[in-house]
Amino acid sequence: MxxxxxxxxxxxxxxxxxxxxxxxxxxxxxxxxxxxxxxxxxxxxxxxxxxxxxxxxxxxxxxxxxxxxxxxxxxxxxxxxxxxxxxxxxxxxxxxxxxxxxxxxxxxxxxxxxxxxxxxxxxxxxxxxxxxxxxxxxxxxxxDAPDAPDLTARERQTLNLIVAGQSNKEIAETLGISAKTVDRHRTSLMQKLDVHSVAQLIAYALREGLIDPAGGL
CATH class of the missing domain: 3.40.50.2300 (Response regulator)
Structure with a gap:
């Protein structure tokens, strides 16, 4: 053969x-x-x-x-x-x-x-x-799908850490940015994804595959 x-x-x-x-x-x-x-x-x-x-x-x-x-x-x-x-x-x-x-x-x-x-x-x-x-x-x-939300690389990193359960302060330390900047990223994410709470944000991200459920940057 x-x-x-x-x-x-x-x-x-x-x-x-x-x-x-x-x-x-x-x-x-x-x-x-x-x-x-x-x-x-x-x-x-x-x-x-x-x-x-x-x-x-x-x-x-x-x-x-x-x-x-x-x-x-x-x-x-x-x-x-x-x-x-x-x-x-x-x-x-x-x-x-x-x-x-x-x-x-x-x-x-x-x-x-x-x-x-x-x-x-x-x-x-x-x-x-x-x-x-x-x-x-x-x-x-x-x-058939509507256009996906256009997230920046930093917004995706922030989203991944929110899903991982980190606070604004912890995310700021992880990414080397201020807590105010993290809060701006969080607000921008919720506006772009049209959600009104962190729970909705996490559920949307997992459902749409915007982050890896296994975690990690």
């Missing part, structure tokens, strides 16, 4: 998902004629980064929500250590904010975990050869 042309790393915190993806990739003819060799699996974000550094795979199949490091953080590190790796994200998060953020990150492929893998397996050969593909259902979601 010919040696597979492509090699992959699968990163997902659910073993049953990794097993299903491995079987599909390695079975000749299901995705590639000679199959795709899975050289490593990762159950969390740090393992995923380590696997990409070690193997420099042609393909990284990446769950967007994993322990220790989220999908976007893994994506950035993977790009740094292995810029030629094609990164395909599988997401169960269906908020417009998060989907938009993932598309803007320059990911090579983006697919919903809520659908079967037919589109994923059909498009992977094209992605491996340099094309980009966003699942049709996700494209439709973005086209």
């Amino acid at each position: 010919p040696e597979p042309r492509f090699h992959a790393v699968i990163a997902d915190d659910h073993a049953i998902v990794r097993a299903g993806l491995r079987t599909a990739l390695e079975t000749p003819g299901m995705v590639e004629t000679d199959g795709i060799a899975v050289v490593d699996e990762a159950a969390d974000g740090l393992q995923a980064i380590s696997a990409v550094r070690q193997h420099r795979p042609h393909l990284l199949l990446l769950d967007v929500q994993m322990p220790h490091a989220g999908g976007l953080e893994v994506l950035l590190e993977a790009r740094r250590w292995s810029p030629d790796t094609k990164i395909v994200i599988l997401t169960g998060v269906m908020s417009v904010g998060k989907i938009s953020e993932l598309v803007s990150s320059g990911v090579d492929g983006l697919f919903s975990k809520g659908e079967d893998n037919t589109e994923l397996y059909r498009q992977l050969p094209n992605i491996l050869r340099g094309r980009r593909h966003i699942a049709a259902s996700l494209v439709a979601m973005l086209e």
Whole structure:
């Protein structure tokens, strides 16, 4: 049997998902004629980064929500250590904010975990050869969505720390700014997101995927 042309790393915190993806990739003819060799699996974000550094795979199949490091953080590190790796994200998060953020990150492929893998397996050969593909259902979601609020980088940092439970004083110390400036960022966030309490602010941010629930700047 010919040696597979492509090699992959699968990163997902659910073993049953990794097993299903491995079987599909390695079975000749299901995705590639000679199959795709899975050289490593990762159950969390740090393992995923380590696997990409070690193997420099042609393909990284990446769950967007994993322990220790989220999908976007893994994506950035993977790009740094292995810029030629094609990164395909599988997401169960269906908020417009998060989907938009993932598309803007320059990911090579983006697919919903809520659908079967037919589109994923059909498009992977094209992605491996340099094309980009966003699942049709996700494209439709973005086209139908209203414009997302335009938050500055500092407002996003402030929002992340508010969700983490920090007070204005603590946020000021973390970011190296004054408490008055933090209060201005908080007020601006509530106006842009059209909410009227911190509880509503947190709920909106989590629902729309504006921050990473795992925390961190």
